[in-house]
Amino acid sequence: MFERGLERAMLAARWLLAPIYLGLSLMLFALAIKFFQEVFHTLPRILAMDEIELILVALALIDIVLIAGLIIMVMYSSYETFVGKLSVAEHKRSAWLGKLDASSLKLKVAAAIVAISSIHLLKAFMNLETIPNDKLLWYVVVHLTFVVSALLMGIMDYISNKDTKTPAGGL
DSSP states (O other), X not given: OHHHHHXXXXXXXXXXXXXXXXXXXXXXXXXXXXXXXXXHHHGGGTTTOOHHHHHHHHHHHHHHHHHHHHHHHHHHXXXXXXXXXXOOOGGXXXXXXXXXXXXXXXXXXXXXXXXXXXXXXXXXXXXXXXXXXXXXXXXXXXXXXXXXXXXXXXXXXXXXXXXXXXXXXXX
């Protein structure tokens, strides 16, 4: 009796994640506001901007888009993994929805973090004259740490999945 009640409470506790996903939706809304704020701030100055400054703005916008995509991936796939299947019509569902397990989500998150880190590193390299060498070195070290971590996660995932999958011939 106690065990059954405990199990029900633990299962119901997954709904505590729902407000967190709602919070991620609000963060997505905040990112959209910042995205368009940057666009509207840039448009009146576009003819006066030099190429490097425009590229930096574009990189900042790409950065926001990557982070927004990361939020969507985490929010949807985590909801489907831990809370329940999203009840939307099949023709409205994204192709990846429901196919993203915890392992592939980790790899996609790691890849997104590497991409975001790459953009920050590229922005730093475009501002070389304003960034001290020791700070630039740390940017590179942190970026390489992300790259190596993502690579190792991919290798571990490959090794763990290699043992569970059978060859095409079924041998």
